[in-house]
Amino acid sequence: MSEEACRRRRRRSLVLDVAMAAGFTLLDTASTLLGLSWWPERPGTLAWVLLGVQAAACLSLLARRRAPLTVLAVLGVFTLAVTLLISPGGVLVPAGPENVWAPFATIAAAYGPLYYRRDRRLAFAALGAYTLVIARVWDPSVGVLTDAVLRTAVGPLLALYFDGRRRVVRMLTERAERAERERGLLAERARAEERARLAGEMHDVVTHRVSLMVLQAGALRVTAADEQVRQAAEELRAAGCQVLDELRDLIGILGAAPEPDAPPSAADFAALVAESASVGTPAELVEEGDRALASPVVGRTAYRIVREALTNVRKHAPGARVDVRIEYGQAQVRLTVRNTPPTGLPDGPLTGTGSGLGIAGLRRRVEVVHGTLRAGPSPDGGFRVEATLPSYVPT
Incomplete structure (x- = not known):
C-alpha cells in the first residue's frame, strides 16, 4: 500500500472514530436525561457531575483502536461507580431502578478488544468482568441480565465476524498474488x-x-x-x-549445455599483442593473478575485448602505443586497454571498413555475462577501454 493510500486510510479512520464517539456521547446523554438509564427524578449536583463524567467516558471511544482495553476499563469503572452510588451507597436514586445503568457506548467499546488485539484471552476476561458489573449479579433481574448480555455480546460478535472476513479477504488476496507470481514464473x-x-x-x-x-x-x-x-x-x-x-x-x-572448454591462454593474448606489433602498433601485455579463476566464457569475452580494442587502435590511432592489463581475481576480472595519442592521421579507407558497432557489440556481450564496459577518451588524448567481468559465469 502506498504512502498516500495509508494517509487516506488514517484520515477515514479518524473521521469514523470522531463521529462514533460524538454520536454515542449524544445518544447516552439524551437517553440518560429521558430516564432510560440511571437519571434520578430530582437531579442534583452529583447527577450533573456524573452526566459530565459519562460524556467524557463516552468520548474515550476516540482511542478504541489504539487502546481498546483502556476504553473498556474507563466505561467499566464509570458503570461500577454509578452502580455503587445507587446500591449499596444509596446516594443516587434512579427514576427507573430496573434500567441498565451502563452507557450505550458499551456496544462500541466491546467491539475493540476482539478486533484490534491479538491476545484475546485478556479481552474475553475483561468483557466477562464488565458483563458482571452491568448485570448487577448481586441484585439479579432477568431484564437487566438480558440487556447486559446483549450490550456486551453484540460488539464482540461483530468483531469476530469482521475479523474473520478480513482474514479471508487477506488470504484470498495472497493466494491470488501467489497464483499470479506462479503464472509469471511458469511463463518465464x-x-x-x-x-x-x-x-x-x-x-x-x-x-x-x-x-x-x-x-x-x-x-x-x-x-x-x-x-x-x-x-x-x-x-x-x-x-x-x-x-x-x-x-x-x-x-x-x-541455456543449451556446451561441451567443456578452456579459456584463452596467455599465448592467445600474446598472439594478439604480437600481431598488433607486427603491423606497426606496439603493445604491451600485463597479466596479474591466476588465469584459472576466469571461466571459459569470461576468458573469451576478455579476448574479444582486447582484439576489438587493438583493432580500433590500428584503425583510428596510427603510431600509438597500447598497454593491455588483465587482473584476475576471485570475484572479478578487470581488463584495461589504453593507448597513447596517435602520431599520424588515420587511413580513411581503412577506418571506413568497419560497421561502427564494435564497442556497442562488445557492450552487449559484456552485459550478457553481467559485466560492465566503459570506453572513452583519456585525459592525455588517447583512448581507454575498461571492462569488469565476473570471474565465474556458468554455461
Missing part, C-alpha cells in the same frame, strides 16, 4: 525452454555449416600449391574454429 520458464530449444537448433545448423567450411579450408591448406593460398586457407580455418567457440559460448548462456 516456458520462454526460457523455448529459447534454449531454438538456440540448440541454431547451434546444430550453424555448427554443421561452419564445420564444413573449416574442413574445406583445412583441406585447401594441405592441397594448395601456392603459399599465399595456403596462408589464406589457414586463416579461414582458424577464424571458423573461433566462430565455433564463440557460438558455443552464446548457446551455453542461452
